[in-house]
Structures are given as structure tokens and as C-alpha cells.
Amino acid sequence: MSDYPPISEHLDDVESAREAGRRKMDWALQHMPILNELRDQFEAEKPLDGEVIGMAMHVEAKTANLVELLALGGAEVAITGCNPLSTHDDVSAALDANDNITSYAVRGVGDDEYYEAIESVISHEPTITVDDGMDMVFAIHEEYPELIDTIVGGAEETTTGVHRLRAMDDDGELKYPVFAVNDTPMKRLFDNIHGTGESSLANIAMTTNVSFASKNVVVAGYGYCGKGVAKKAAGQNANVIVAEVEPRRALEAHMEGYDVMPMNEAAKVGDIFVTTTGNRDIITEEDFEVMKDGAILSNAGHFDIEIDLDALSDLAVDEYEARDGVQAYEMEDGRRLNVLAEGRLVNLASPIALGHPIEVMDQSFGVQAVCVRELVENGDDYDAGVHDVPDELDKEVAEIKLDAEGVEIDTLTDEQREYMGSWSHGT
CATH class of the missing domain: 3.40.50.1480 (Adenosylhomocysteinase-like)
Structure with a gap:
């Protein structure tokens, strides 16, 4: 011990x-x-x-x-x-x-x-x-x-x-x-959607000093946390792209008006990336190779395994702290990919994060x-x-x-409770 x-x-x-x-x-x-x-x-x-x-x-x-x-x-x-x-x-x-x-x-x-x-x-x-x-x-x-x-x-x-x-x-x-x-x-309805959505975007903005308006924000995963990030980013006039593996969630994102595409396609156009899956290897070497200069990569999943930082480090010819909480990886062709909070929870692990x-x-x-x-x-x-x-x-x-x-709500009457708990009432 x-x-x-x-x-x-x-x-x-x-x-x-x-x-x-x-x-x-x-x-x-x-x-x-x-x-x-x-x-x-x-x-x-x-x-x-x-x-x-x-x-x-x-x-x-x-x-x-x-x-x-x-x-x-x-x-x-x-x-x-x-x-x-x-x-x-x-x-x-x-x-x-x-x-x-x-x-x-x-x-x-x-x-x-x-x-x-x-x-x-x-x-x-x-x-x-x-x-x-x-x-x-x-x-x-x-x-x-x-x-x-x-x-x-x-x-x-x-x-x-x-x-x-x-x-x-x-x-x-x-x-x-x-x-x-x-x-x-x-x-799920409050912490995961509103909490993760608001705090992740707030800390990305404070860490980078960039605006979301008109940016292509790529959200990996459309569970409750991903829904929150997408909703809040869209509310700040971002163009939201969702990468998802579960067909019903992908369809839900599509029906909500977001673009849905594989991560490697999203990687070509994304400005800001937020992973929310809880799984590993969501953004990998093949994605880094096609990202644009200045791309911002962040993780809102629990562990630092969603962005393959080992692969990114192997690709980079130089690494340096671009600003507090932002690690820049410079590629051989001069592109710079920027990782926030060491790939850990961006809403809690960045230097100014408050969760x-x-x-x-x-x-x-x-x-x-x-x-x-x-x-x-x-x-x-x-x-x-x-x-x-x-x-x-x-x-x-x-x-x-x-x-x-100070919010008051209605309560069911005895008759309503009986009706909802019975199978014998017909048309």
C-alpha cells in the first residue's frame, strides 16, 4: 500500500x-x-x-x-x-x-x-x-x-x-x-449536454482567443456530450460537422442539420476539432496528414487517448508551446497543428479551465x-x-x-394516475 x-x-x-x-x-x-x-x-x-x-x-x-x-x-x-x-x-x-x-x-x-x-x-x-x-x-x-x-x-x-x-x-x-x-x-440532460458543451467551448475560446463564428467545428461522437458541443457551437454561428460510427446517432445529427462525414473527410476542412467519444484513436495519423495549417485539436472525453499524440509527435519536425495551454506540432511541409491541454479534458485540464x-x-x-x-x-x-x-x-x-x-409544476390527479397505470381503458 x-x-x-x-x-x-x-x-x-x-x-x-x-x-x-x-x-x-x-x-x-x-x-x-x-x-x-x-x-x-x-x-x-x-x-x-x-x-x-x-x-x-x-x-x-x-x-x-x-x-x-x-x-x-x-x-x-x-x-x-x-x-x-x-x-x-x-x-x-x-x-x-x-x-x-x-x-x-x-x-x-x-x-x-x-x-x-x-x-x-x-x-x-x-x-x-x-x-x-x-x-x-x-x-x-x-x-x-x-x-x-x-x-x-x-x-x-x-x-x-x-x-x-x-x-x-x-x-x-x-x-x-x-x-x-x-x-x-x-x-445526461444537463451535465453532459449543457455542462460539456458550454465548458468545452468556453475553455477552447479562452485558451486560443479564436472565434467560433464561421469556423468548421468537427465534433467526434454524437452522444449526449457531442450533442452539447454541437448545439453550443452552432449557437455561436459555427458550421458543425459530426463524425460518428453509430448509424442512428449519425442520422440524428443529419436530421438536426449538421454535416455528417467520416473523420478523414472532416479532417480536410475542419478548423476546430472536439472529441467526445470516450474511445481511443479517434483522430489519427491519416487525419493529421490532411489537416489544414492552424487546426486546433481538443478532447472533451475523459482520457487522453482520443487524439493519437504519439503519431502526431512522430510526424512533427518541431514541437513548441504556442501559447499557454497550446502545444504546436509543426509538420515537414510547414503546417502547424495545435493541441490543447495535452489532449486531456479541455474543460478541466487547460491552465485556465474551471470545468x-x-x-x-x-x-x-x-x-x-x-x-x-x-x-x-x-x-x-x-x-x-x-x-x-x-x-x-x-x-x-x-x-x-x-x-x-421558485418554479412550480402541476401534479397528477388520482384519476390521472389510475388512468396511466391501467391497461383496461380503451377508446
Whole structure:
């Protein structure tokens, strides 16, 4: 087991970092009505009393408010990052100052340190896991299977992590229950579409200082995240091109008015590329060879495998930092291809990135919190494997948000409920 130290042992001025991180957290919390409501409930009822929660997440201000909520609910929490470039050291330090929280997240660590930090979280012997990408679940199953019997369950935040979990479950290798938080309506309709769409384009614009208007924006993948990027780019007067392998999604993109073509054809005309698939080798050598000078390449999928950077580096005769967060690769013929955030999550890993909008993550983290509560209260009801989030939990979070916004909605009458639940009513 790793003895990788907490964030406090990595910083020269811990107190200043803690103060700065706390200010970020307090600012975010002003715009998180769902977590504020749940904080009141969790602090009063202590539903997580005695639990140990191990987390691998993007450690920034919004996530930190979820972590603090879980601690207020009575849990001991240990957390590290799920991406080496998405951690905010000051926020990590602010979390680590809490007596019930230990944070091992440090920005910019190498692969070895990244996995050592995950092992340090696991050393707390979590009874619940909260993951973003499934690295912690994988590490527990591969290296510390003796802990599985004492783990009540887990929750997974992101598309890529759920894909990995379902593959693990299909092979019969997932040994405790995990909620697929990513697959709830609250997550897909708001976090994936609006969150990914807005934050990815915002960070591309801030990193490059280019406009989307009249540009050919190539979106790889037309799942919920890809739909969000395409929708927001079109809203900024871009010409959107979609590359997709699933015929129904490709047809949907076509019917929405976007151009649809193979990536190698899109590569010839694209100005800005955004990958959103969660799969590997989406933009490859044959695409780099036909791209125009000045093309901008970014990734909004979880891992840095969608753009084949090894192939791009082999093709390049020169590499240099064109501006902060932009690595230029110069081809033999003089063309320059520009990769943002080292091919990692552009909305979280670029130097100025802040991730999804606060209000969007308030909803997603609200679902995470009630899922953790559900595992503690009713964990015995769930067998090992991937589980959909109970619909009433997703609706609970939506209702809290509507109340906070002052929005009232209709309710079904008894007669309407009976009608919708009956098969005997004819014409």
C-alpha cells in the first residue's frame, strides 16, 4: 500500500493555499442550492455516520463542496484526483484542512504518483467509493480484493467510467454494486449536454482567443456530450460537422442539420476539432496528414487517448508551446497543428479551465450525494454489478432545484394516475 503523502506536504505555503481554496469553495456554494439543501439535511441527520468514503474526482471548488457535504453527513472522506491536470492545489489544501477529510490530490503529477495517490486513498479502507473514470474501482479489484467484502457500494460519475464498469460487469468481474450516476436524466440532460458543451467551448475560446463564428467545428461522437458541443457551437454561428460510427446517432445529427462525414473527410476542412467519444484513436495519423495549417485539436472525453499524440509527435519536425495551454506540432511541409491541454479534458485540464458551470455540477453532485445516502440506507438491496440510479432519487434532486428556482409544476390527479397505470381503458 502506498504511503504517498497528503497535499499539505507538497506545498510551501499551506495556509495561504487553504485560504484561497476556501474562497473558491465559498463562491461556488453560493450558486449550489441543491448542495446547500442537502448540507442542511446531512448535517442534521448524519446519514453517513461511520462510513469511510474513498473518492477519485476532479478536485476543484465544486467537487470540494460535495466532499464537504459527505463529511458533514458523518463520513470520513479520503480523496485524490482523477486527472493529473484538473486538480486545484489550493482547493485540495482547503479540503485537507477538514478534520474528517484527507486530500492526496496534487496538480501535475506523473503517472506513478497519480496511482500512488489512489493507493493512499484505498489505504483508508473505504466502505463506499465515488469515482470519475473508474480508476479507483479498478485498483481495488486488481490489487486489494480483500477490501471488497466490506465495501457497501459505489457511484460512478462519468460516461467513460460507466462504459468500463459495464464491460467489467458483463465479464462477471464487478464484485460490488455501483450506481451509474452518469446515466440518469439529471446527468445526461444537463451535465453532459449543457455542462460539456458550454465548458468545452468556453475553455477552447479562452485558451486560443479564436472565434467560433464561421469556423468548421468537427465534433467526434454524437452522444449526449457531442450533442452539447454541437448545439453550443452552432449557437455561436459555427458550421458543425459530426463524425460518428453509430448509424442512428449519425442520422440524428443529419436530421438536426449538421454535416455528417467520416473523420478523414472532416479532417480536410475542419478548423476546430472536439472529441467526445470516450474511445481511443479517434483522430489519427491519416487525419493529421490532411489537416489544414492552424487546426486546433481538443478532447472533451475523459482520457487522453482520443487524439493519437504519439503519431502526431512522430510526424512533427518541431514541437513548441504556442501559447499557454497550446502545444504546436509543426509538420515537414510547414503546417502547424495545435493541441490543447495535452489532449486531456479541455474543460478541466487547460491552465485556465474551471470545468462545468457551477449550477450544472450542483445537479450532478446532488445525485452523487443521494446515491451515497441510498447505499448506506439500503445497500443490501443491491447485488454486485452496475445499477441505474433509482428514479425517485433523480426526481428528488430535480424537485430541490425547482424549489430553489421558485418554479412550480402541476401534479397528477388520482384519476390521472389510475388512468396511466391501467391497461383496461380503451377508446
